[in-house]
Amino acid sequence: MNVTVITKDEHTVVALRGRLDTTQADAVEKEVVEILDQKHSHIIFDCKEMDYISSSGLRIFLIAQKRMMATGGQLKLCSLQAGIQEIFDMSGFSMIFSIFPDLESALNG
Amino acid sequence: MIKKNSLSFRIISHVLAITVFLFVVIISFNYYYSRTTIKESATENAIFLANNTVAKIEQILQPMEKIPAMVAALMEVQPIDRDSLFRIVKAIVENNETIYGAAIAFEPGFFPEKGRYFAPYAYRDGDQVETMSLGGQHYEYFFMDWYQIPKMLNRPYWTEPYFDEGGGNQLMATFSVPFYQIINGERTFAGIATVDLDLDWLTDIVSEVKIFESGYAFMLSGNGMAVTHPDRTMIMNKSVYSNAEEWNAPILREIGRDLREGISRFREYQLPGRANSWIYYRNLDSNLWAIAVVFPDKEMFAELHRMGTIIISLFILGLILLTMSTAGIVNRLASPLAHFADSARTIANGHFDQKLPEIKTKDEMKELHDAFSHMQDELARYVVNLKETTAAKEKIESELRIAREIQMAMIPHSFPPFPDLPQIDLYAILRSAKEVGGDLYDFFMIDKRFYFAIGDVSGKGVPASLFMAVTRTLLRSIADKESSAKGIMEGLNKSLASNNESNMFVTFFLGIIDLRTGIMQYANAGHNPPVIIKPDGQVRMFDKAKAIPLGLFEDFDFPELSLQLNEGDKIFAYTDGVNEAENQQEELFGDDRMLHIIQQNRDKHPKELILHLEEAVLSFVNDHTQSDDITMMTILYNGKT
Known part of the structure; x- marks a missing residue:
């Protein structure tokens, strides 16, 4: 799993690449928590190249969502692959995240 | 002591190889260089010895040459006192040790009163010097070499060395100088003045020459006869030319020719059957006699x-x-x-x-x-550590094993569970991945109502299993108080979400079948939608969950749905360990494959259906490590009866 961060205007775009499985989850969680600690107001998780997510991975998204909600910030997800979108739908997570089809709409929405 | 391939063998062989190589290079160079130097110095030495010998000989020959020259000069002054001539020749012999004899020989009939022959001659006879006049019928001296050749040449002449046959086998040579008188105003040949030289001293001088072990010098006459030689039989025996023929040694002929032409040379010298040698030869200054110095090749380099x-x-x-x-x-x-x-x-x-x-x-x-x-x-230290860690690890492992046993003991697994309830039959398995996991299922009866639940805790390991145990315990205690699916779900969620610092969650499906009516109430908190299998062959998934997993937000609203079950309907519930089982190529087992197998086995008893599915999943995963718990539960509703 590879995590890269770029800044676009007021948005902090966190691009996740590869498989977010149980073995990777701890390391990714640390990186994500570090990003959250910087108190950005707008964070977008770009999941265009994220191929797999386990329940431990979902937990990271959840942590981010809770932290952003607590600080009044805004978290968006974009470009979910079909299989992952399905997991989000099935687990009901689609209901608690703002999900956009692509990065552009996430930046504008 | 020294084994092949051993360290010392290799070091020694390398050192020796280098040393021998260096030695061979140095010695070869030194040998070649020394050879050249030795050869040069041997050449110089031979030349020096030859020159030195020549000089020594000349030192004796040249004063001798002056004597007949002076006599000749005297003879050209007229008139000649004929009788004093005997005294002159006698005095010459007496005063010169090396002179054996001296003569003044006149042309035939030069003094008419003396007759045809007149040649006063003095010679040694023991300690005495005798005089006589040469010539007679048996000794026509005009025809002798010593007389005729200088006369014809008009210049002084050294005869070839010869053995004097009269006086004690002496080796001799004669030096002749022609003299002339003015007769009728014309310079006319009058006779020859000679000295006979005893050549024994030559042998002494030449035999003094020594070079290397057996190197020697010898002297050749102008005709190529050996005058002196260490091998006495060679002396005055045969000329180089006849030896060249006899021994088939053309080199001797070449040497003879060189000396006749006055050429000196240092060259290789090999006679047939003799060791290879080197020779230097040169003429004397006075005449064509020659000195040669010979030494064997092997001695030069000995x-x-x-x-x-x-x-x-x-x-x-x-x-x-x-x-x-x-x-x-x-x-x-x-x-x-x-x-x-x-x-x-x-x-x-x-x-x-x-x-x-x-x-x-x-x-x-x-x-x-x-x-x-x-x-x-x-x-x-490491081994001590290892023992400690191994012990610690074994302890942990045994504790984990116990934890898993406890976890497994929490879920019911005696089938059929309710033999006295004909309305319900069910079968369930929970096949754990290696470590303790977070899957759970449960079922129980309260007041003619059948409760069943399946869930999957996020993550793995001890935290997940603890969370699972908590969920299972809460479910039983909340179900005692709440009767609706919605109420139970919300109660569960509230308890799990409060103080959930670690943000763990559990997807959860809860169903309650009223055995009296066949109505199933259910609620789904983010869990994989179960499958309903109708006796007519219809196989269909429930709608996706309308709610998020339990444990996330305390006050979430969990909608409740209901469904009328008919006789023969089966509910198949599972966790994502089934449809997300992965093989080595990272392919997922998938919903379609799962539904297909269910379809194929729709008429089977719950236990058979589950065992078929399990086998399909395991053979799909094949050698790949099972990464998640696999949990399946099938409930068969047999009607109200």
Whole structure:
């Protein structure tokens, strides 16, 4: 799993690449928590190249969502692959995240 | 002592190879250079000896030549006192030790009163000097070489050496000088003045020449006869030309020709059947006689070869010493290595306190010793550590095993569970992945209502299993108080979400079948939608969950749905360990494959259906490690009865 961060205007775009499985989850969680600690107001998780997510991975998204909600910030997800979108739908997570089809709409929405 | 491939063998063979190579190069160069130098100096030496000998001979010959020249000059002054001539020749012989005889020979009938022959001659006879007049019917001296040749040449002439047959076999040569008188105003040949030289002293001078072991000099006459020679039989025997014929040695002819033309030369000289030699030859200054210096080739280099033998012997001795001392040094240096090897073997067998060889030097061997000793300590410490960690790990593992046993004991697994309830039959399995996991299922009866639940806690390991245990315990206690699916779900969620610092969650499906009516109430918190299998072959998934997993937000609203079950309907619930099972190519088992197998086995008893699915999943996963718990539960509703 590879995590890269770029800044676009007021948005902090966190691009996740590869498989977010149980073995990777701890390391990714640390990186994500570090990003959250910087108190950005707008964070977008770009999941265009994220191929797999386990329940431990979902937990990271959840942590981010809770932290952003607590600080009044805004978290968006974009470009979910079909299989992952399905997991989000099935687990009901689609209901608690703002999900956009692509990065552009996430930046504008 | 020295094994092949051993360290010392290799060092020694390398050192020896280099040494021998260097030695061969140096000796070859030295040999070649010395050979050239020796040859040059031998040449110079031969030339010097020859020149020196020539000079010594000339020193004697040249004063001799003056005597007949003076006599000749005297004879040209007229008138000649004929009788005083005997005194003159006598005086010449008496006063010159090397002169054997002296003569003044006149043309036939030069003094008419003396007759045809007039040649006053003095010669040695023992200690006496006698005089006589040469000539007679048996000695027509005008025809002798010593007379005729200078007369014809009009110049002084040395005869070839010859043995005087009269006086004691003396080797002699005659020097003749022609003299003239003015007769009728014309310079006319009048006679010859001579001295006979005893040539024995020549032998002395020439035989003095020594070069190397057996090198020698000899003298040749103008005709190529040996005048002196260490081999006396050669003297005045045959000329070089006839020897050239006899011995088939053309080189002798060439030498004769060179000397006739006054050419001196240093050259190789090999006679058939003789050792290869070198020769230098040159003429005398006075005449065509020649001195030759000969020495054998092998003697020229004998010293060099003797030196070579000594050097090679010394070198071999040196090599032996070098080999022995190198072997000694290397063995002394390397001997601890063998001990180290022994120590290492002993250490490998677990004897960490094995004593190492003692090293007194402060070199690399000492470093090796220290490193070894350090390794010993570390190994000992490591093994102690390892024992401790292994013990600790075994303890943890046994505790985890117990934890899993407890976890497994929490879920019901005696089937059929309710033999006295014909309305319901069910079968369930929970096949854990290696570590303790977070899947759970449960079912129980309260007041004719059948409760069943399936769930999957996020993550794995002890935290997940604890969370699962909590969920399972809460479910039972909340179900005692709440009767609706919605109420139970919200109660569960509230309890799990409060103080959930770790943000863990559980997807959860809860169904409650009223056995009296067949109505199933259910709620789904983010769990994989179960499958309903109708007796008519219809297989269909429930709608996706309308709610998020339990444990996330305390006050979430969990909608409740309901469904009328008919006789023969089956509900198949599962966790994502089934449809997301992965093979080595990272392909997922998938919903479609799962539904297909359910379809194929729709008429089977719950247990058979589950076992078929399990087998399909396992054969799909094949050798790939099972990464998630696999949980399946099938409930068969047999109607109200």
